[in-house]
Amino acid sequence: MLLVPASVALAHPGQHDQLQQVNRHLEQTPTDQDLYIQRGIIYSEGGQYDAALADLLQAQTLGEPVLVAFQLGVLHYRTGDFEVARDYLQQYLQRFPNYPPAYDYLARIARDSGDYDLAVAHLQTYFRLQERPNPGLYLAAARMLEERRRYQEALAILDQGQATLGVVPQLQRQAVALERARGQPELALARLQTLGPMLGESPAWRLDMAELQLELGHRDRAAAMIRSARETLAQQRPTPARLDLQQRAEALAAGLHQ
Amino acid sequence: MSGRILITALSVISLLALSACSDGGNNRKCKGEEVPTERLFLQQLSDTSVVIKWRGAATAACIGTLQDTLKVYADATVTEGDHKQVTFTGLLPEVTYFYSIGGARQAPADQYFTTHPQPGSLPADGNTRIWLIGDSGTGGDDEREDHEGEALEVLAGMQAYTARDGEPVDVFLMLGDNAYDVGSDFNFQQAVFETYPTLLKRLALWPTIGNHEMGLGFLNPTVALPGFSQSPDPDSWIEDTGATPRGMPYLDIFTLPTNGEAGGVPSGTEQYYSFDYGRVHIVSLDSQLSARDPDQLSAMKSWLIEDLSSNDADWTIVIFHHPPYSKGANHDSDDTEKLGGFDMPQQWMREQFVPVFDQYGVDVVYNGHSHSYERSFYLTNLTGKSDTYSAANNAELVDGNPNRPASGRGTEEYRQLSPTSGGVDDRVVYTVTGNGGKADSSSGLTEASQWLRHPAMIEQPADTVQPRRRGLAVIGSVVVDAGPERLRAHFIDAEGEVLDSFTITR
Ligand SMILES: [Fe+2]
Ligand SMILES: [Fe+2]
Numbered sequence: 060m061l062l063v064p065a066s067v068a069l070a071h072p073g074q075h076d077q078l079q080q081v082n083r084h085l086e087q088t089p090t091d092q093d094l095y096i097q098r099g100i101i102y103s104e105g106g107q108y109d110a111a112l113a114d115l116l117q118a119q120t121l122g123e124p125v126l127v128a129f130q131l132g133v134l135h136y137r138t139g140d141f142e143v144a145r146d147y148l149q150q151y152l153q154r155f156p157n158y159p160p161a162y163d164y165l166a167r168i169a170r171d172s173g174d175y176d177l178a179v180a181h182l183q184t185y186f187r188l189q190e191r192p193n194p195g196l197y198l199a200a201a202r203m204l205e206e207r208r209r210y211q212e213a214l215a216i217l218d219q220g221q222a223t224l225g226v227v228p229q230l231q232r233q234a235v236a237l238e239r240a241r242g243q244p245e246l247a248l249a250r251l252q253t254l255g256p257m258l259g260e261s262p263a264w265r266l267d268m269a270e271l272q273l274e275l276g277h278r279d280r281a282a283a284m285i286r287s288a289r290e291t292l293a294q295q296r297p298t299p300a301r302l303d304l305q306q307r308a309e310a311l312a313a314g315l316h317q
Numbered sequence: 318m319s320g321r322i323l324i325t326a327l328s329v330i331s332l333l334a335l336s337a338c339s340d341g342g343n344n345r346k347c348k349g350e351e352v353p354t355e356r357l358f359l360q361q362l363s364d365t366s367v368v369i370k371w372r373g374a375a376t377a378a379c380i381g382t383l384q385d386t387l388k389v390y391a392d393a394t395v396t397e398g399d400h401k402q403v404t405f406t407g408l409l410p411e412v413t414y415f416y417s418i419g420g421a422r423q424a425p426a427d428q429y430f431t432t433h434p435q436p437g438s439l440p441a442d443g444n445t446r447i448w449l450i451g452d453s454g455t456g457g458d459d460e461r462e463d464h465e466g467e468a469l470e471v472l473a474g475m476q477a478y479t480a481r482d483g484e485p486v487d488v489f490l491m492l493g494d495n496a497y498d499v500g501s502d503f504n505f506q507q508a509v510f511e512t513y514p515t516l517l518k519r520l521a522l523w524p525t526i527g528n529h530e531m532g533l534g535f536l537n538p539t540v541a542l543p544g545f546s547q548s549p550d551p552d553s554w555i556e557d558t559g560a561t562p563r564g565m566p567y568l569d570i571f572t573l574p575t576n577g578e579a580g581g582v583p584s585g586t587e588q589y590y591s592f593d594y595g596r597v598h599i600v601s602l603d604s605q606l607s608a609r610d611p612d613q614l615s616a617m618k619s620w621l622i623e624d625l626s627s628n629d630a631d632w633t634i635v636i637f638h639h640p641p642y643s644k645g646a647n648h649d650s651d652d653t654e655k656l657g658g659f660d661m662p663q664q665w666m667r668e669q670f671v672p673v674f675d676q677y678g679v680d681v682v683y684n685g686h687s688h689s690y691e692r693s694f695y696l697t698n699l700t701g702k703s704d705t706y707s708a709a710n711n712a713e714l715v716d717g718n719p720n721r722p723a724s725g726r727g728t729e730e731y732r733q734l735s736p737t738s739g740g741v742d743d744r745v746v747y748t749v750t751g752n753g754g755k756a757d758s759s760s761g762l763t764e765a766s767q768w769l770r771h772p773a774m775i776e777q778p779a780d781t782v783q784p785r786r787r788g789l790a791v792i793g794s795v796v797v798d799a800g801p802e803r804l805r806a807h808f809i810d811a812e813g814e815v816l817d818s819f820t821i822t823r
Contacts, residue, residue: 074656074659076498077498077499080459080498104657104659105656105657105659106656106657106658106659107656107657108657137657191575191586191587193586193588193606193607193610193613193616194584194585194586194613194616194620195607195610195612195613195614195615195616195617196612196613198612198613198615198616199610199612199613202612220585221585224575224585224586225575225576225583225585226583227583227584227585227620228582228583228619228620228623229584229585229616229617229619229620229623230585230616232619232623233619254623257577257582257583257627258582258623258626258627259627261623261626261627262626263623263626264626264627295629296678296733296734296742296823297734297740297741297742298676298677298678298741298742298743299675299676299741299743300625300626300676300677300678301678302741303676
């Protein structure tokens with residue numbers, strides 16, 4: 060039996076089992092590059108970065124070094140060595156140009172270094188390669204652009220996400236906020252409208268509609284929305300969120316008569 | 318990050334379309350023999366549709382309401398991870414359909430399912446019975462040595478319990494860590510498909526992502542099958558050049574709703590989703606991947622708020638893997654920063670999502686991860702560590718007495734509109750039941766004196782340790798019965814005995 064490094068005792072039991080398995084296999088095939096990579100990943104994910112680095116560097120000597128480059132990139136990203144991380148990721152991409160996670164990490168490095176343009180560009184590559192990205196990644200790209208007040212580009216990314224994933228409230232709500240931020244309440248209203256059916260025209264949605272309609276001077280439509288929202292809320296059991304909505308509906312209704 | 322998923326042009330056959338037009342473009346006949354499958358399971362079962370999914374040689378399925386004369390034939394689509402699938406739409410609510418694989422006219426006796434009631438309607442028997450198992454994935458080679466047969470014992474316990482009143486399970490939920498050790502395709506084959514084959518033919522399986530579902534990146538010592546690779550060369554995981562490398566078999570195996578296919582608000586991702594069963598709304602969140610990235614977490618949270626704002630079901634149930642409150646072995650929710658933040662999702666779910674559950678009418682939350690059973694009081698507003706808990710501030714009280722948190726049992730049943738909160742639905746019972754395939758026998762990284770003693774959890778009379786702990790270190794699972802007036806939750810051990818229960822009335 061191989062000696063288990065002292066740090067293993069601290070590992071999460073799931074990790075502990077995995078480490079034991081890897082160690083068992085390393086006994087049989089002590090020069091297997093994959094096994095060193097696997098153990099490096101387990102350490103890296105468990106925050107044991109020195110042990111991870113030792114295993115990954117060892118793995119480099121046991122086969123094609125480039126096969127270890129992605130994990131070395133991830134590890135160096137985790138320890139904050141962005142430049143080293145970037146070099147490793149790029150090495151890996153030269154060999155495997157269609158590997159989306161490498162672009163995800165390149166995007167994080169660029170974002171964390173303040174280079175939003177580059178981060179968005181890497182995310183775009185990721186979106187091209189990944190069949191169904193997590194909606195939050197479109198949000199991440201849009202937020203970077205929004206921070207730089209590049210609303211139009213931010214909106215374009217949210218729309219791109221919805222062209223891929225379908226219209227979803229996580230992205231469309233952000234787009235509504237962006238339309239408002241850039242002074243386009245009509246477009247905000249049009250976007251919010253698209254969410255109505257999938258949200259079952261919820262009272263929250265109706266009050267948001269009413270607020271925009273009021274902003275655009277459509278008082279009658281707003282009044283009807285507020286009324287129907289209040290009617291629905293009156294029939295639903297009270298939750299803190301619904302009590303807040305009731306108050307909001309009252310405030311909006313009061314605003315109608317000013 | 319994760320999140321690749323692909324559903325190609327699906328084979329969708331509408332029964333309504335077929336009945337409207339006698340040959341309906343579907344001129345293939347159901348005839349011949351049943352073709353055996355390696356795995357066979359249902360997905361996205363709703364009041365009007367179902368996805369039948371399998372692995373094997375068969376390239377078609379038939380469906381019908383009469384077991385001996387299936388009439389509707391559909392060719393399957395090949396999907397990720399070497400699966401075949403057919404979607405039947407236009408089904409009628411609460412109708413039992415039989416199905417065959419390979420185009421046979423006769424369905425085997427155990428191949429049938431019943432569609433959900435219409436959203437907003439009560440099921441015919443008035444009750445929705447839900448089976449929840451957590452960390453159940455010990456039924457394969459990777460855990461066999463230590464936990465031989467334990468997942469099956471838990472299954473038998475549920476069956477013994479439900480046999481007493483004869484009411485079958487309507488909804489099957491898995492709380493993550495479904496296929497030890499790594500959620501490889503092979504792990505899933507053994508720990509899920511070969512462990513629950515009968516149930517999976519009859520019920521859709523609704524899972525959530527655990528930390529042992531990551532597939533790639535960890536070793537699969539047993540055998541490499543489609544959907545899993547241990548090679549660092551992504552080209553070796555792809556059959557077609559230019560296709561997306563695949564790392565997470567979970568996403569290949571399951572076909573989960575992204576577009577509100579079974580109710581709920583579209584999420585755009587299979588990593589989190591919701592669905593309806595009559596007047597019960599069920600949400601599956603992703604505490605493993607989405608919770609670890611701030612932008613993905615915030616997207617999931619804003620989706621959840623929209624989903625819950627649009628929901629007016631009698632009962633709302635939320636599942637995810639990492640418990641916001643637990644003093645289970647190794648997964649102390651007060652000690653989340655250890656090991657590079659391995660258990661940070663416990664804290665993030667508590668800080669970010671508990672307020673949403675309180676405010677938007679969630680009734681019960683189920684998690685796994687700790688391999689034991691813990692069940693909370695009827696809580697509100699507890700986003701801190703265990704030392705910030707007080708019965709007076711966080712628990713439903715008996716007659717307003719700050720020293721008497723209500724148990725949810727007997728005369729202390731909870732009410733959905735909490736009297737302690739002045740008649741508002743702002744409370745949630747949290748249950749950890751990561752003991753569907755193994756139970757911890759020691760405290761592990763959790764301080765021994767703290768093990769199963771989270772103060773927001775209720776003391777368990779069935780515990781064998783003195784003083785009694787607020788948890789049970791035995792294997793078992795949860796059965797929830799959600800009716801029009803009450804929701805009753807029971808923890809069932811491997812013998813089918815009820816060791817804990819609580820009731821919420823409405
Ligand atoms: Fe687990
Ligand atoms: Fe877990």
